[in-house]
Amino acid sequence: LTMNGLAGAENWVILNGKRYLRSYVSATRLSAEAITQLDVYTALTRYRKRFGIVPGYYSELRATIPDFFNPGFGPAGMFQNSGPLVITGPQERGDTWYEIDHAIKVAELSLMDPDDTELRNLAIRTGETWIDFAHAVSYRFPRFYTFGTWQGTGSEPDAGGGFAYFMMLLRDLTGKPGYIKEAQNALLALSGYGFRLSYETHMTALTASAAARLYQVKQDPVYLKIINRAAANLMRLSWLWECDYGWMKVKQKKNARWRAFIPRTFFGL
Numbered sequence: 001l002t003m004n005g006l007a008g009a010e011n012w013v014i015l016n017g018k019r020y021l022r023s024y025v026s027a028t029r030l031s032a033e034a035i036t037q038l039d040v041y042t043a044l045t046r047y048r049k050r051f052g053i054v055p056g057y058y059s060e061l062r063a064t065i066p067d068f069f070n071p072g073f074g075p076a077g078m079f080q081n082s083g084p085l086v087i088t089g090p091q092e093r094g095d096t097w098y099e100i101d102h103a104i105k106v107a108e109l110s111l112m113d114p115d116d117t118e119l120r121n122l123a124i125r126t127g128e129t130w131i132d133f134a135h136a137v138s139y140r141f142p143r144f145y146t147f148g149t150w151q152g153t154g155s156e157p158d159a160g161g162g163f164a165y166f167m168m169l170l171r172d173l174t175g176k177p178g179y180i181k182e183a184q185n186a187l188l189a190l191s192g193y194g195f196r197l198s199y200e201t202h203m204t205a206l207t208a209s210a211a212a213r214l215y216q217v218k219q220d221p222v223y224l225k226i227i228n229r230a231a232a233n234l235m236r237l238s239w240l241w242e243c244d245y246g247w248m249k250v251k252q253k254k255n256a257r258w259r260a261f262i263p264r265t266f267f268g269l
Contacts, residue, residue, distance in 0.1 A: 023036050031088075187226050
């Protein structure tokens with residue numbers, strides 16, 4: 001139902017004569033973002049691999065992805081979130097987890113569909129630029145930054161784990177061992193953050209995944225420590241709430257509907 005529901009005209013916007021998914025279902029502004037096109041297209045590609053079914057707009061959505069690639073950023077170009085490029089022009093600043101997330105998804109799509117040589121090429125080119133970025137900041141990524149110069153403010157520590165995960169995907173895509181070294185450097189640069197590692201929790205999870213993949217390559221205990229550190233950061237942001245006291249208990253007494261089923265705990269991240 002969700003897949004078919006997205007086909008509705010209200011979920012799309014026409015820019016430069018081409019359809020793009022709106023940034024949000026309820027959005028009314030005439031704009032598009034790479035994160036939306038990639039998130040939905042990646043999910044649909046996984047669905048296709050599992051069930052062999054795609055919606056009518058599948059190819060149309062695929063065609064939007066290169067429109068967010070900016071060849072002028074860095075030594076080989078990279079994906080920006082605002083677009084399409086012909087409408088918005090170069091994005092003024094980046095938010096690291098957004099752009100590394102785009103790179104990861106394009107690499108994943110390339111692995112899922114080896115015949116898509118365009119996305120493969122864009123993934124590899126994006127990797128060259130991200131390596132340049134990583135070297136410029138010593139693998140300690142800022143929160144906001146200027147494209148190409150990599151001058152930034154703030155900190156997104158776990159984006160280093162996302163970068164490492166991206167490097168391992170490129171290793172899978174090309175077979176080149178140099179990407180492994182880049183992943184190792186990024187994970188080792190995470191030392192010292194302790195419980196300040198998490199900025200964007202799915203990047204924290206990717207940090208654990210990247211370390212697990214590297215441990216499969218080389219059984220170095222340092223990678224197990226990195227996995228534990230990332231998991232500990234996630235657990236620190238989690239809680240279990242007993243629902244039979246305080247506000248919830250009062251709510252149950254006042255509302256008879258709650259008496260039929262009283263939830264016992266709530267787990268949140």
